[in-house]
Structures are given as structure tokens and as C-alpha cells.
Amino acid sequence: MSQKVLSPQERSAAARARLLAAADELFYAEGVQTVGIDRVIEQAGVAKATLYSAFGSKDGLVRAYLQARQAATAERMARELEDRYDTPKERLVGAFEVRGLWFTEPGFRGCPFVNASAGGPPGGVVEEAALAYRTWLHGMFLDLAEQAGAKDAKSLVQQLVVLHDGAGISAWMDCDPSAATTAARTMAAVVVDAAIPA
Numbered sequence: 001m002s003q004k005v006l007s008p009q010e011r012s013a014a015a016r017a018r019l020l021a022a023a024d025e026l027f028y029a030e031g032v033q034t035v036g037i038d039r040v041i042e043q044a045g046v047a048k049a050t051l052y053s054a055f056g057s058k059d060g061l062v063r064a065y066l067q068a069r070q071a072a073t074a075e076r077m078a079r080e081l082e083d084r085y086d087t088p089k090e091r092l093v094g095a096f097e098v099r100g101l102w103f104t105e106p107g108f109r110g111c112p113f114v115n116a117s118a119g120g121p122p123g124g125v126v127e128e129a130a131l132a133y134r135t136w137l138h139g140m141f142l143d144l145a146e147q148a149g150a151k152d153a154k155s156l157v158q159q160l161v162v163l164h165d166g167a168g169i170s171a172w173m174d175c176d177p178s179a180a181t182t183a184a185r186t187m188a189a190v191v192v193d194a195a196i197p198a
Helices: 008-030 037-044 048-055 058-084 088-103 112-117 124-148 153-173 177-195
Strands: none
Touching: 008 037, 008 048, 008 058, 008 112, 037 048, 037 058, 048 058, 058 088, 058 112, 058 124, 088 124, 088 153, 088 177, 112 124, 112 153, 124 153, 153 177
């Protein structure tokens, strides 16, 4: 049985995917600032030239890594909220339960955008990607708050984002995902109920 011969485009796409998978694992576990491209290339099992042709530079790879993390987070959050909760108000609180599921996953090391931003220089691809993620996060909560009929949706969003961030840091640093999830969900319910009376 002969193996399928890949076209140059298919080989390029496969190598790009291996690089991105290696970057995702190493950058998240050890840090964007710590992991050099040689380690990513070695783990991906590709030639160094492949990184440059696929991403242009380490910055290009970091951008792709963070964009992929944001896309996966947004897709999973939207799917889980849709599947688990019926109303926008329930989804505002439910977002903390969904986030709590990630806290318990093996290898959880906090927010990849916080981690990538720590110790990095201002400006550049990390700051750009982190800003895009923060815009998405605020927008997700704002859409739900407005749909739920919050009188001061922006104020509610600011409070929920603080709870979201605090829960993620606590779950990671204290290695106690259940406490972080319970506390954040409980406080979110109080804040949401105050902003959106039944």
C-alpha cells in the first residue's frame, strides 16, 4: 500500500501546523519570553527555514500562537454557554463555571495572554494580541449584559472582568481551581443580580 504523496502546499501546511502545535505547548508551559525558536523547531521536527517561510519570525509565530489561543477560547466559550444556559443572564454567571472547567485541565498555567505579557517589552505583537483578547473578553460580557437588560452594562462588565481575571490567577497560583471557581461564580451571581433584577 503506497503512501499518499503530499503536494508542496500540503507539506507546507502540515509543517506550519506542527510548528504552531509545538509553540502552543512550549510557549504556554514555559513562557513566550523564555522559549527560543530553536526549541520550537526541534520539537516540531522541521527545518529552521520552515519557521521563516511560514511565520516570518519568532514574533510572527508568537502572534499566530496567541491568535489561535483567542480563537479557541472564544469558540469554546460560545459553544459551552449556548449548550449549558438558556438566557443571557444565566450565561453571564455561567461563564465563570465554564472558565472553571479550564482550571481543572492538566497543565493549566493561567491566562496565556497574562503569561505572554509578563516580562515582555511594551508594544509589539504580544501587546497587540493581548489587547485583541481583552477587547473580545469585554465584548463578550457586554453583549450578554445588554441582552440581559443591565441598566449600566459597562459597569457590570468591568466588575465581571475583574472577577474573571482574579479567578484565573488564583486558580493557577494557589492550585485550587474549585475554590477559585466557586468564589468567582458566587460573586458574579451577586453582581449580576444587583445589576439585573429579576
